Amino acid sequence: MNAYIYQKSEQYFAFNIWNIESAKAVIDAAAQMKKNVILQTSTEAFVQINKEEMRLFVSNYAKNKGIQVYLHLDHCKKIDLIKEAINYKWDSVMIDGSELPLEENIRITNKVCDITREYEIPVEAEIGRIPRAEEGIQAMKTGVARLKDVQTFINATNVNMLAVAIGTSHGIYQGIPDLHYDLLERVMQIVEVPLVIHGGSGITDDMLRRLLSYKNVKKINISTDVKQAYRNGIYKSLQNGYLEKDGFDPLKVTHIIDDSIEHMVKEKLRILDKDKNRRVIE
Numbered sequence: 001m002n003a004y005i006y007q008k009s010e011q012y013f014a015f016n017i018w019n020i021e022s023a024k025a026v027i028d029a030a031a032q033m034k035k036n037v038i039l040q041t042s043t044e045a046f047v048q049i050n051k052e053e054m055r056l057f058v059s060n061y062a063k064n065k066g067i068q069v070y071l072h073l074d075h076c077k078k079i080d081l082i083k084e085a086i087n088y089k090w091d092s093v094m095i096d097g098s099e100l101p102l103e104e105n106i107r108i109t110n111k112v113c114d115i116t117r118e119y120e121i122p123v124e125a126e127i128g129r130i131p132r133a134e135e136g137i138q139a140m141k142t143g144v145a146r147l148k149d150v151q152t153f154i155n156a157t158n159v160n161m162l163a164v165a166i167g168t169s170h171g172i173y174q175g176i177p178d179l180h181y182d183l184l185e186r187v188m189q190i191v192e193v194p195l196v197i198h199g200g201s202g203i204t205d206d207m208l209r210r211l212l213s214y215k216n217v218k219k220i221n222i223s224t225d226v227k228q229a230y231r232n233g234i235y236k237s238l239q240n241g242y243l244e245k246d247g248f249d250p251l252k253v254t255h256i257i258d259d260s261i262e263h264m265v266k267e268k269l270r271i272l273d274k275d276k277n278r279r280v281i282e
């Protein structure tokens with residue numbers, strides 16, 4: 001991927017994967033929908049997987065399927081892991097300095113941009129901490145970026161993508177979150193870089209559609225929904241009796257799990273299809 005991929009008009013869903021099987025299920029779904037897609041590894045997954053094997057698999061399988069699939073390192077806080085991701089030819093990386101004071105976030109983000117520049121690897125940074133859902137509503141309310149900080153951050157860095165906390169959170173929502181579209185609109189007025197929405201799982205299709213109506217929103221992250229789809233597959237296997245000791249059939253179980261992930265991914269990718277009523281907000 002070249003450094004400018006996220007500047008194209010295309011919008012992406014980015015699904016978290018943790019092994020070849022989950023990567024395959026997402027690519028299968030994306031290929032059926034004829035959509036390019038981003039696969040992302042959390043740092044925990046990145047540390048655990050065989051990176052060489054994953055890189056090879058994704059490149060070859062995507063090529064066979066005739067779609068573009070990008071590998072992204074999600075929420076990385078360690079420079080060493082970012083260097084490793086570059087070595088293993090991940091397509092883009094995220095440096096997450098959002099828990100640091102603003103100046104420190106700027107400093108570490110710039111350090112990463114210095115490292116990635118010669119490889120033309122896009123860097124995603126985060127401003128305003130996006131909380132975990134289990135931290136509760138209060139955290140979601142406070143987990144909203146300040147416009148002044150966004151401006152300072154953008155002026156001081158050269159990031160290619162920016163994750164802005166607008167009221168989404170990671171994990172499973174209790175109820176429907178209150179998204180600050182007004183903040184998103186104001187950020188778009190002062191910032192030209194592509195924006196990333198984290199915590200895209202568990203929010204309604206209409207909310208996703210509205211987020212995608214902003215042309216600067218280029219990437220929406222889906223992690224919890226992939227894990228839940230995986231869990232649902234296991235649960236369904238259990239209900240169907242495929243996990244019984246007698247007659248246990250790993251092929252059937254794998255098939256049900258893959259199906260469950262594919263179904264969810266296709267539902268999300270369908271939202272990308274431009275309907276004629278969709279208003280694109282500039």
Ligand SMILES: [Zn+2]
Binds near residue numbers: 170
């Ligand atoms: Zn995130």
